[in-house]
Amino acid sequence: MISFDEAVALVRQLSQPLATEQVPLDRAAGRVLARPVVAPRTAPAFPTSAMDGYAVRDSDLAQAPVKLRVAGESYAGRPFGKRAGPGTCVRIFTGAVVPPGFDRVVIQEQVGQSNGLAFFDRTPSGGRHIRPVGSDFFAGEAILPAGIVLTPQALIAAAGADVGEVCAVRQPRIAILATGDELAVPGTAHLRAGAVPDSVSVGIAALAEAFGGAVVLRLRIPDTLEALESGADEALACSDIVVVTGGASVGERDYARDMFRGHAMQPVFSKVAMKPGKPVWMSRAGARLVVGLPGNPGSALVTARLFLAPLVAGLSGRGAGLAWQWQSARLGENAPEVGDRETFYRGQLHEGRAVFVGNQDSSAQAALGVSRILIRRAAGAGVLPEGREVSFLPL
Numbered sequence: 001m002i003s004f005d006e007a008v009a010l011v012r013q014l015s016q017p018l019a020t021e022q023v024p025l026d027r028a029a030g031r032v033l034a035r036p037v038v039a040p041r042t043a044p045a046f047p048t049s050a051m052d053g054y055a056v057r058d059s060d061l062a063q064a065p066v067k068l069r070v071a072g073e074s075y076a077g078r079p080f081g082k083r084a085g086p087g088t089c090v091r092i093f094t095g096a097v098v099p100p101g102f103d104r105v106v107i108q109e110q111v112g113q114s115n116g117l118a119f120f121d122r123t124p125s126g127g128r129h130i131r132p133v134g135s136d137f138f139a140g141e142a143i144l145p146a147g148i149v150l151t152p153q154a155l156i157a158a159a160g161a162d163v164g165e166v167c168a169v170r171q172p173r174i175a176i177l178a179t180g181d182e183l184a185v186p187g188t189a190h191l192r193a194g195a196v197p198d199s200v201s202v203g204i205a206a207l208a209e210a211f212g213g214a215v216v217l218r219l220r221i222p223d224t225l226e227a228l229e230s231g232a233d234e235a236l237a238c239s240d241i242v243v244v245t246g247g248a249s250v251g252e253r254d255y256a257r258d259m260f261r262g263h264a265m266q267p268v269f270s271k272v273a274m275k276p277g278k279p280v281w282m283s284r285a286g287a288r289l290v291v292g293l294p295g296n297p298g299s300a301l302v303t304a305r306l307f308l309a310p311l312v313a314g315l316s317g318r319g320a321g322l323a324w325q326w327q328s329a330r331l332g333e334n335a336p337e338v339g340d341r342e343t344f345y346r347g348q349l350h351e352g353r354a355v356f357v358g359n360q361d362s363s364a365q366a367a368l369g370v371s372r373i374l375i376r377r378a379a380g381a382g383v384l385p386e387g388r389e390v391s392f393l394p395l
């Protein structure tokens with residue numbers, strides 16, 4: 001059995017980004033950029049009208065009021081395309097190319113029009129309502145740096161540079177194997193004596209996706225070695241990280257490690273001196289990683305948040321550290337004495353103060369459901385009075 005900090009160090013070492021790949025922009029949301037996005041094109045690529053109105057020459061409007069012949073129209077996507085000399089104006093709309101020679105756009109609210117003539121009653125001043133070429137960015141400019149997550153706003157910027165695909169870190173593929181004869185699809189457990197809803201895989205799948213993973217396989221497997229071995233084969237064939245829930249402890253039908261016996265496995269750790277979650281384990285199977293979570297829902301969630309989330313974040317290119325951003329808060333109540341394992345209590349923040357949810361049993365799901373933080377306390381620590389600082393991680 002190793003300490004929590006030793007386990008963190010081992011997970012950190014294994015949390016290196018996967019290879020990179022070209023990804024079409026419409027499938028790149030949430031992915032991490034592996035190379036900067038360099039604009040292949042200047043934007044705006046042409047002088048662009050910012051308003052609906054009339055493109056004019058300042059020299060023609062110096063002596064307002066004045067009437068100018070409307071030489072034609074320039075719409076967004078349908079430029080005027082001809083030459084329009086002095087003494088004329090061009091009807092123009094937002095987003096349209098401003099024809100060469102014109103200095104400004106006068107908004108239509110300030111212009112009268114009849115019989116092909118536009119009336120300007122005063123000399124315009126102030127904004128020209130023309131966006132110059134390159135006023136957003138120039139071709140060759142790195143508009144998004146490597147390492148960022150492709151947010152909706154980053155996708156707009158990349159697409160706006162006329163980019164169709166980006167170089168991104170490959171997304172970690174996660175397979176979740178929930179083991180146990182008792183497990184049933186949530187919503188159906190009441191139909192079979194002794195059945196228990198498979199609650200854990202629902203939460204673990206959501207957690208893996210929240211930290212940048214793609215869940216590619218979810219199986220519920222009964223406790224027979226044959227079924228478990230075939231689940232292990234299937235999972236290793238299609239994923240980067242296999243998560244096994246349950247069967248981690250010492251029970252007679254706890255096969256979570258044996259199910260991988262046909263594969264060359266290198267243990268990373270087995271058992272961590274922590275509460276809950278002592279039976280958590282991790283192994284390597286070639287380039288794949290296998291994470292074994294204890295079956296109790298509280299233990300599974302806590303160990304997944306502390307070890308699986310950083311691993312997924314690391315492989316996805318976000319960096320494992322994203323999942324280990326410890327914060328501190330004052331206690332809103334006394335914290336109890338800690339046993340001989342480093343302990344992670346489920347809690348909440350009330351007016352900025354850390355409090356514990358009532359039921360800390362590792363099988364408790366109602367209390368787990370409303371917890372928002374994990375409060376960390378060292379093994380063997382005594383009672384800590386209300387008002388003292390504790391370290392916590394958001395859930």
Ligand SMILES: Nc1nc2c(c(=O)[nH]1)N[C@H]1C(S)=C(S)[C@@H](COP(=O)(O)OP(=O)(O)OC[C@H]3O[C@@H](n4cnc5c(N)ncnc54)[C@H](O)[C@@H]3O)O[C@H]1N2
Nearest residue numbers: 178196197198199200201246247248249254294295296299
């Ligand atoms: N003699 C010992 N018994 C146990 C020990 C020990 O050290 N000596 N460790 C205990 C601890 S700590 C934990 S945590 C559990 C972990 O057990 P397993 O990982 O082997 O999990 P299971 O036995 O399969 O299940 C435990 C518990 O959790 C429920 N479960 C399992 N999977 C799910 C799921 N996907 N969704 C919802 N609930 C699940 C299962 O029904 C059991 O109630 O072992 C202690 N025992």
Ligand code: MOO
Nearest residue numbers: 276277278299362
């Ligand atoms: O790892 Mo177990 O969490 O103490 O129930």
